Amino acid sequence: MFKPIIVTLGDPAGVGPEVAAKVIRDRHRQPTAGVPVLFLGTAWALQKGAQAAGVTLPQLPVVAEVEAAGPGISLLDLGDQPDASKAPDGFEFGRVDADCGRLAVQAVEGAARACIDGTAAAMVTCPINKEAIHAAGYVDDIGHQEILARMTGAEWTATMLMTPGLKVVHLSTHKSLIEAARYVTRDTVLEKLRLMQETLTGWGLEKPSIAVAALNPHGGEGGLLGSEEIEELAPAVATARAEGIDATGPIPADSIFNRAINGEFDVVLALYHDQGHIAIKVHDFHQSTTATLGIPFIRTSVDHGTAFDIAGQGKADPRGLHAAIDAAEALVAGELGRL
Numbered sequence: 001m002f003k004p005i006i007v008t009l010g011d012p013a014g015v016g017p018e019v020a021a022k023v024i025r026d027r028h029r030q031p032t033a034g035v036p037v038l039f040l041g042t043a044w045a046l047q048k049g050a051q052a053a054g055v056t057l058p059q060l061p062v063v064a065e066v067e068a069a070g071p072g073i074s075l076l077d078l079g080d081q082p083d084a085s086k087a088p089d090g091f092e093f094g095r096v097d098a099d100c101g102r103l104a105v106q107a108v109e110g111a112a113r114a115c116i117d118g119t120a121a122a123m124v125t126c127p128i129n130k131e132a133i134h135a136a137g138y139v140d141d142i143g144h145q146e147i148l149a150r151m152t153g154a155e156w157t158a159t160m161l162m163t164p165g166l167k168v169v170h171l172s173t174h175k176s177l178i179e180a181a182r183y184v185t186r187d188t189v190l191e192k193l194r195l196m197q198e199t200l201t202g203w204g205l206e207k208p209s210i211a212v213a214a215l216n217p218h219g220g221e222g223g224l225l226g227s228e229e230i231e232e233l234a235p236a237v238a239t240a241r242a243e244g245i246d247a248t249g250p251i252p253a254d255s256i257f258n259r260a261i262n263g264e265f266d267v268v269l270a271l272y273h274d275q276g277h278i279a280i281k282v283h284d285f286h287q288s289t290t291a292t293l294g295i296p297f298i299r300t301s302v303d304h305g306t307a308f309d310i311a312g313q314g315k316a317d318p319r320g321l322h323a324a325i326d327a328a329e330a331l332v333a334g335e336l337g338r339l
Helices: 016-029 043-053 098-116 130-135 144-152 177-182 186-202 217-223 228-242 253-261 273-284 319-332
Strands: 005-008 037-041 073-077 122-125 158-163 166-170 209-213 246-251 267-270 289-293 299-302
Touching: 005 016, 005 098, 005 319, 016 037, 016 043, 016 073, 016 319, 037 043, 037 098, 043 073, 098 122, 098 130, 098 144, 122 319, 144 289, 144 299, 158 186, 158 273, 166 253, 166 273, 186 209, 186 228, 186 267, 186 289, 209 228, 209 253, 217 228, 217 246, 228 246, 246 253, 253 267, 253 273, 267 273, 289 319, 299 319
Parallel strands: 005 037, 005 122, 037 073, 122 299, 166 267, 209 246, 209 267
Antiparallel strands: 158 166, 158 289, 289 299
16 A cells, blocks of 8 residues: 655645645545545534535545545544644634744654554645744754654755756755855755755756856956855755756846756756746746755645735635645656656
């Protein structure tokens, strides 16, 4: 029997349970053979998401442990844990709530433990809210990537965004712009290129072609608009190439993504959060997903937040979660190239 892919419901006050309910509806209507999908969260949150979406959920098998997940779709209910069997007092969609933050992190940790011990094939995450998890006491965790690094002891991690026709790995994500610029050093770029090479080949790209974005306008104009391209990026690329990594760059950011979309490169290394996120979301917002590099298992995610402004209104689009589950299935099969 296939091991399941675990899908966490995210923050109950956000759009995660709503898009999960829509995905369950869609996949129940058109079942496919293959890896079982196990949703992990609270039954009350999933039901509230279904009500918001106007979805009548099918009767899902509810399991007590990951190993009990059978074919198709099932639910592992965090409500078996103390204080998680019902909605917190005063629960509202779109409101920061420490209890919701706690439940969101518990689901992530539970899915990660199952991946670490080998009972799950991969994990897919719906969005969590940074304010809510901090209110719940997880003050050192900024997001999923930091939680997973904490649990696995991973020294180097990276986020890869994927949408049809474009893949982008980020040198840094949760840093202010000024801190992100300071992070652009020869050593950090080289380590990320090594991480990309190791992970992407493991996911089925035999020799990934990696393009490295420039930091400054027009690639620095020979040092007139900044020296990072000359002093940090070009030496890192040269060392990577000497190690057998097919790296190219630095290439100005105003042309690199178009070249990748046209098939010249398999993946782009972007140097800060918005440099990569804007390109991905302009190219195809609704089907964009993320994957985490540097952890010892597969984790994909929707590429949107909790969207508190529309939570509970039935407006959330489920295409991102469909795409994230499809991406996890492809990575489990070692078929990154088909994404």
